[in-house]
Amino acid sequence: MFKQALKSISFGAVLLMSVPAAWPAGAGQMSTPEIRAPREQTPADLARSAYNSGVRAVKKADKYEAAAEKASDARKQEKATKEASEQYAAARRQFEQAVQYSPELYEAWNYLGYTRRKLGDYDAALTAYDRALTLKPAYPEAIEYRGEAYLRLKRIDDAKQAYLDLFGGNRTLADKLLGSMKTWLDAQRAAGGDPATIEELTQWVQERSQIAGQTAALTRDSAGASWR
Secondary structure (H helix, E strand, C coil): EEEEEEEEHHHHHHHHHCCCCCCCCCCCCCCCCCCCCCCCHHHHHHHHHHHHHHHHHHHHHHHHHHHHHHHHHCHHHHHHHHHHHHHHHHHHHHHHCCCCCCCCCCCHHHHHHHHHHHCCCHHHHHHHHHHHHHHHHHHHHHHHHHHEEEEECCCHHHHHHHHHHHHHHHHHHHHHHHHHHHHHHHHHHHHHCCCCHHHHHHHHHHHHHHHHHHHHHHHHHHHHHCCC
């Protein structure tokens, strides 16, 4: 009898322990947790989201473009080129949205110029680069990209100046722009471009390449001397 009573008490204790703590005293229903409304996105949030989506599309487009350049099969090259163009167009739309939401987002202006240039709209690309550089003067990525757009528009002196602007502060991007000049010259030779322009820029590129090599050697020697 005593054991049965003890079992009843133990069972009752278990039931009491299993009652949810959320039951309010004297109430017959469990309290409902507070549901907070999602925070409304600000224009800055929307701009950053569009920018990030655009960057992802650019990375895909760059890969397709690289694949097209390496493709030996004409059909594969055509397909990769088309996919690159579609991704650049998608990225451009995202960057256009980004600058609408946040006109001061210089990175988005820079990428907007990049996608416009990749799609062949060079004058519009320059407008975007200029805007990026107005917001952030001496922004090296925009200077390099703008230099490449100058090449496509055959504004050779402006492209040279872009290289000189980069040379003292960002040697990596300066070298990249000089490499683009060499590629552009090869394309001009193949297409039968203006011989005088080709000859003049070829000489300038050769001179700048020599100077770059000399200064790089001096920098290495100087760095080595500082450790001795």
